[in-house]
Amino acid sequence: MSVKELSSKLKNRELKAVDLAMATFSKIEATESDLHSFISLRKEAALLQADSIDAKLDKGEELSPLAGIPITIKDNMNLRGEKTTCASKMLENFVSPFTSTAVQNLMDAGMVVVGKANMDEFAMGSSTENSAFGPSKNPWDLTRVPGGSSGGSASAIAAGQVPVSLGSDTGGSIRQPAAFCGISGFKPSYGRVSRYGLVAFASSLDQIGPFGRSVEDIAYVTEGLCSHDVHDATSVPAPAPQLVSALTKDVRGLRIAIPKELFSDEIDDGVKGPVYAALDVLKAKGAIVEEVSMQALVASIATYYIVAPAEASANLARFDGVRYTSRIKDAANLTEMFTKTRGQFFGKEVKRRIILGTYALSSGYYDAYYIKAQKARTLIKQSFDRVFANFDVVISPTTPSAAFKFGEHANSPDKMYIADLCTIPANMAGLPALSVPCGFDNGMPVGLQIIGKSFDEATVLRVGDAYQAFTDFHLAKPEAYA
């Protein structure tokens, strides 16, 4: 059921928030052993929250359309009193000292947080195979990855465990798992959603956003998420955008650019086919599609794998065995405590990226790598500026392939990094970007990516919602969880 339908049933009291929460936990309990979407559940607290929503609705109070709707949040978002592990041994026992603004906004709107979703450790990865607590599975095929890093948040929606969830997206960590799991996932513009209380990976790229079955569900949650927050110096001082009312299902005259660099040979034909078919649907409904060239995008992966690890190496310096729960035993001195704690409690991918980032920032290499990557970032931004002078949205595949098998890229991190090829540019330029399901490749879902102008979330969601009005790929469910 959609957020709108659930909200209407809750409001007219056909459905109680407590019963909806109970049904959600029953579904989770029945499916979780297959999927491992969650790191932790909070049944008691969620039922209390749902009960208080019921009390308000019984009194006839006018509440947000999100009131009483269950949601799961990625386990890198703080929720006071609950553990926030970032799927790392480093934070295995860390208890959140406060609640992140994005989560607080949704709880203030009455959303019921049922648990915390699995992810790649510190949001570094594209498969959840880097979770210290074991991977999540793709509900379409349990031998395949759900994508990452927000893989648990995506598998939970695809299997119907919860109606909506939150992820975070630094290089594609919402859109890529959304594409792999056949659901919708949205990264708002950088600065639109507060990062306060989100454990930092790469601060100039990180952004929180929602997953849902439909773009309409995403529009409801995004409206609730956005706010200006004085605790995040990059939060934009603007009111939350009106998104649900922007879903007009009209794409007549819409100008769509398709960059040839995002349809290169690295993209599987089985992915290109459904994406071109989706463009034909939009064309038939009145949109105008034109191919463009955005040469700077060929350096997206290079740029990202300098900038993101460089920022991560600084952000993760705080995990040194002094304040955050994990520390090796019997260190002889302070330096040994730092180095061995970090060596022992960080997983391999996190260590690789700390090394990569530290190297790029080190004396002698700073100009050759870090400054060069920041210049390439400028060119990526400028190439979007040029295209958006003549077009409303940029469309591409979300990922180069459909979901791959567990272990397929285990010993080749560089091959795993290719999974971010099409999603990184929107992070580099801070743009809103959506993935919606647009077909299948050998039975596995394929995603269509829609990128919009900075702070023009409304157009991006309008195009995605219109596409879902013309097609029914977003209604398809994996047989075992239908």
Add this chain to the structure above:
Amino acid sequence: MSIDKKDLEHVLKLAHLDIPDSEKEEFLPQLQRTFSFMKAMDSLPLEGVEPSAYANNQAQFLREDTPENQADLYMEKNAPDWDQGCFSVPQILSGGES
């Protein structure tokens, strides 16, 4: 230009990271392959381009420096070792002199 064994040892020191030799051997070729991606930047006309640290050009702001959130921030609960209101760490200076 890519990372070699000597660079790796230097970076591990800078990053305060102690990893076993087996991981060094595993990581080095992987890191070298990742650095081979970086050649893609050489095809771009980067000369004279201003670097961007952020996507948006908006000015960042500072909030008023006033105390807030006086709740227990679980410092003691989350500390690996807590002693009389302080984080306790191993000895910093080697002993002997007094």
